Amino acid sequence: MADHTPTRAERREATARRILEAAQHEFGAHGDGATIRSIARRAGVDPSLVLQHYGSKQALFSLAVRPVSDLEGEDVPAHLAEVLDVRLRELPASTKALMRSMLTSAEAAEAMSVYLRERAARLAEAMPDDHAELRAALVVSSIMGITIARHFLDLPALEDADGDDVAALVDSWTSTAP
Amino acid sequence: MADHTPTRAERREATARRILEAAQHEFGAHGDGATIRSIARRAGVDPSLVLQHYGSKQALFSLAVRPVSDLEGEDVPAHLAEVLDVRLRELPASTKALMRSMLTSAEAAEAMSVYLRERAARLAEAMPDDHAELRAALVVSSIMGITIARHFLDLPALEDADGDDVAALVDSWTSTAP
DNA sequence: GTCTATATACCGATAGAC
DNA sequence: GTCTATCGGTATATAGAC
Known part of the structure; x- marks a missing residue:
């Protein structure tokens, strides 16, 4: 678990996660009018990579706005x-x-x-x-x-x-x- | 007050009012993402007329979203x-x-x-x-x-x-x- | 006075070079 | 695998024909 060179798959997954987090912040700041270009800029990647990972802006938006479920409370x-x-x-x-x-x-x-x-x-x-x-x-x-x-x-x-x-x-x- | 041929100024004012009402409905339906084209379509006029009357989309938006003041109540x-x-x-x-x-x-x-x-x-x-x-x-x-x-x-x-x-x-x- | 045509810019998405 | 170049579409806004 100490040092360990990340594989390409791991690097790719890390990039995808950074893009999703950037998308959440951009959609959170500008709504659905946020652009793929601005998301890529915030994530520090090329705009084409955003679509490479998530297919379309709509698909990325669906993931970004999915609410975290917090309905497990009793009282x-x-x-x-x-x-x-x-x-x-x-x-x-x-x-x-x-x-x-x-x-x-x-x-x-x-x-x-x-x-x-x-x-x-x-x-x-x-x-x-x-x-x-x-x-x-x-x-x-x-x-x-x-x-x-x-x-x-x-x-x-x-x-x-x-x-x-x-x-x-x-x-x-x-x-x-x- | 019976019949009375509207002057050009009156017709122009009536058109401006129709554009503003159309803008309120379009902005109300699609937010600030509503387009001048859709506003003109709803009002039944040419898109260039919208800018002719109100100068810019931003100026029209400012007028359309101005809230009606209703703070005169006592109780x-x-x-x-x-x-x-x-x-x-x-x-x-x-x-x-x-x-x-x-x-x-x-x-x-x-x-x-x-x-x-x-x-x-x-x-x-x-x-x-x-x-x-x-x-x-x-x-x-x-x-x-x-x-x-x-x-x-x-x-x-x-x-x-x-x-x-x-x-x-x-x-x-x-x-x-x- | 009204509309056609267009200038300019940015969007999402794709194809191909490396 | 990543990025450059670009396509097709649409937006606001302007200029000029009629």
């Missing part, structure tokens, strides 16, 4: 508060790429819609009363809006928001009966 | 519930164009940020406790997220949401102390 409201707390501080590259593109790319919009529906369904199960489905949809949509305001619109009030301050608010969303 | 929480109720059912063309473009256009992002800050400041004044600023920002951001989920992601649970159902929820956001 849903507590998990939700943790999600919001984390989202207020940082945003994974793939998630940022997905959110940045979801209003101008039909594929990204569908991916986000599926993700929100799954999360809302999980949350609705943990809710007591009859309006659970609607309220769960409102909660997950609100978290999305807060994430956008924090990371894409740079609302000053959310810059230094403390996780503890918002936890109680989220709790009131899920427990208070309207 | 802020009640006004807010009404806003959310209206937003769940329909979305003005200029607002749709602004929201659709705000993640891929720096100008639209800044316009939306200013709009949210103004609304949050108004709301914070009507709030009692010390976390008013943060909570007001969370509320207006949540409304934005719900609007996106309803009109751009087509969340089924929000399709037929009743305004009365959400009013109480919004009220709990503004009155419950965390």
